[in-house]
Amino acid sequence: MTSFEPDPDPGPVPVAYVNPNPGLVELTPAGISPLAEAQDREQRRWGRTRAVRLICTIITIITSVFAVVLAANIIMVLGQANPANGVASFVRGFASGVSLGFDTLFTPANAKAQVLLNDGLAALVWLGLGAVATTLIRRFALPGPRRPLRYVALRRRNIEPTPPR
Known part of the structure; x- marks a missing residue:
């Protein structure tokens, strides 16, 4: 037997070489080509990523x-803004609504120090809550990084399979 003649018993054929014509895309039993299925999966992945962002x-x-x-x-309390002004009253009302109950947490004698401590802490808590929420959403809702596929050599004749690297 020369090196150009085919081996009469090649043994099990690796899965990657089952298709004798690599240019021909065979349909899966569902009627969808593997390429279309991969593109559909990538579009779903991209759609989920956009929604999470x-x-x-x-x-x-x-x-x-x-x-x-x-x-x-x-700033308005420290700068002694006119409490009768529409902008100042709107900001004061909005701030009391989003202060998360920190309005009377600290009660120093000075009213400016009280607003500075309570509203300052509430602002920091809002920023922290936003950072934690977005981190958790990104961690659990986004798909993980693509992992490289590792192939194991299939058994051919009497050769043991090689473990993945």
Whole structure:
């Protein structure tokens, strides 16, 4: 037998070489080609990634707006803004609504110090809540990194399979 003649008993054929014509895409039993199935999976992955990014962006914007309103209230109280002004009363009302119950946590004698401590802590908590929420959403909702496929050599004749590297 020369090296150009085919082996009469080649043994089990590896799965990657089952298709004798690699240019021909065979359909799966469901009628979908493996390429179309991979593209569909990639589109679903991209759609989920976009949705998670959008949700995380919305959460970040909302929590940042709450923190900015609390900081604006601190600035207006420290700067002695007119409480009868429409903007000052709106910011004060909005800040009391998003203060998370920290309005009377600290009760120093000075009213400015009280607003600084309570609203400042509430702003930091809002920023922390936003960061934790977006981190958890990204960690559990996004698909993991692509892992490289590891192949094991199939048994051919009397040769033991080699373990993956």
